Amino acid sequence: MRPYWTGLMLALVLSFLFVPAVPVQASSGPQITGKSAIMIDAQNGQVLYAKNPDAHMFPASTTKILTAVIALERGKLSDQVTVPREAVTAGGSAIGLQEGERLTLKDLLYAMLLSSANDAAVTIADHIAGSVPGFAALMNEKARQIGARESHFVNPDGMPDPQHFTTARDLAVITRYAMQNAEFRKIVDTSHRNISRADADRSKGPPQEYLWNHNKLLHLYDGTIGVKPGYTVEAGQCLAAAAQRNGRELITVVLDSQGAAIYSDTEALFNYGFSSFQLKQLAGRGQRITSLSVPYGAGPAPVLTAAPFYYDFPAGGQEQGQVEQKVVMEQNMQAPLAAGQKVGQLIFLAHGRELGRVDLVTGQAVNRRVETRWPVWAAGTAIVLLVLRLRVLGRRRSRVRLPRYLR
Incomplete structure (x- = not known):
């Protein structure tokens, strides 16, 4: 994936929108088995449910969500990738890749995200960064860049390591970012796929070319669109999932659950999120809020919202009709100002509680008056x-x- 995609996604995720991390209360929420969990609205990142969301947890194969993000941004799907020795000896789940075998990066991504192949994950890491430690450095850099700052990764597959951990909140941030990539969304929503392993030595037996998605939620819960389960003894059952209903998209993360409870936990969270909240748009992109005059300016400029703002209100509640707006402008501004330059923030409040904020920008350039120019x-x-x-x-x-x- 090209650098422009990375910049665009970061702008969408990080630049203009801030929603408080404290979950809004609709009710007490479901009781789940998982030791740590979170549910967010994919559109605005708002937290709708949280249980120990900042506890350090082993992520198991949900790690591969971040591995896929880096591969998609730094590689090409058509890349021909050679399987290194280190991948062949990778522990855990695998599809039996052979040293020296060549596959496309696209097929490796499907193997990693559908069949949770650790040998595919290590092969991808070696291709992108030259080594697992080098790839882990990219993972940590990317995690910090997109706001997952309480995580630390040492491998691309999620095999247990004391220095390899995340939080439910961080994993939700990573998953939300990943789901903004169209290719990633397509892969994790695929139930099965055949890949090509033309270089495999068939004297050792038929290579695994048929892949099925280990995410059972795709078949268990209507509206599921991905993303990735994981399991190790140390991590327990883990699942990052996304589902759509009535134009809304929610993301859940459940860590260290037990057995089939990983799916019942997730279903309970989705049912709660879709039935207990209503998404309302409080501001549109480019909406005029006020006008601005600055010292030495040739004239006033319209002040617009830089992005839309949405908020999830408890269903049937009165709060959504009692939202106030507060404009806070930057200090000590003077001409010239560029078109689209940030000049303040629009803050949304309900009963004195901040719901979130969106950046305000100039709708046109503000030039200096002719007589003020040196x-x-x-x-x-x-x-x-x-x-x-x-x-x-x-x-x-x-x-x-x-x-x-x-x-």
Whole structure:
């Protein structure tokens, strides 16, 4: 995936929208088995449910969500990737890749995200960064960049390690970011797929080319669109999931659940989220809020919202009709201002509680008034000095008396 995609996604996720991390209360919420969990609205990142969301937890194979993000942003789906020795000896789930075998990056991503193949994850890491430690450094850099700052990764597959951990909140942030990539969404919503392993040595037996998605929620819960389960003894049952209903999209993360409870936990969270909240748009992108005049400016400029703002209100509640707006402008501004330059924030409040905020930007450029520009002053000063100089010279000439014979 090209760098422009990365910049665009970061802008959408990080730049203009802030929603408080404290979950809004609709009711007490479901009782779940998982030791740590969270549910967020995919559109605005708002937390709708949380249980120990900031506890450090082993992520198991949900790690591969971040691995896929980095592969999609730094590689090409058509890349021909050679399987290294390190991948062949990777522990845990695998599809039996062979050293020296060549596959496309696309097929490796399907193997990793559908069949949770650790050998595919290590192969991807080696291809992108040259080594597992090098790839882990990219994972940590990316996690911090998108706001998952309480996590630390040391491998691309999620195998247990004391230094490999995340939180439910961080994993939700990573999953939300990943689900904004169309190719990632397509892969994790695929139930089964055949891949090509033309280079595999078939004298060792038929290679696994048929992949099925280990995420049983795709078949258990109507509206599920991905994303990734995981399990190790140390991590317990883990699942990051996404589902859509009536134009809304929710993301859940449940960590360290037990057995089939990982799916019943997730279903309970989705049922709660879809039935207990209503999403309302409080501001549109480019909505005019006020106008702005600044010192030395040639004129006022419209002040617009930089992005839309949505908020999930408890269903049937009165709060959504009692939202107030507060404009806070930047201090010490003066012309010139560029079009689209941030000049303040619009804050949404209900009963004194902040719901969130959106950046305010100029709707057009604000140029300096002509008379305030230093080149104009400089030119004017030069002209005045020139005139004065000419007058002085003229007076001197008038004082010179010609000889009598020249008069």
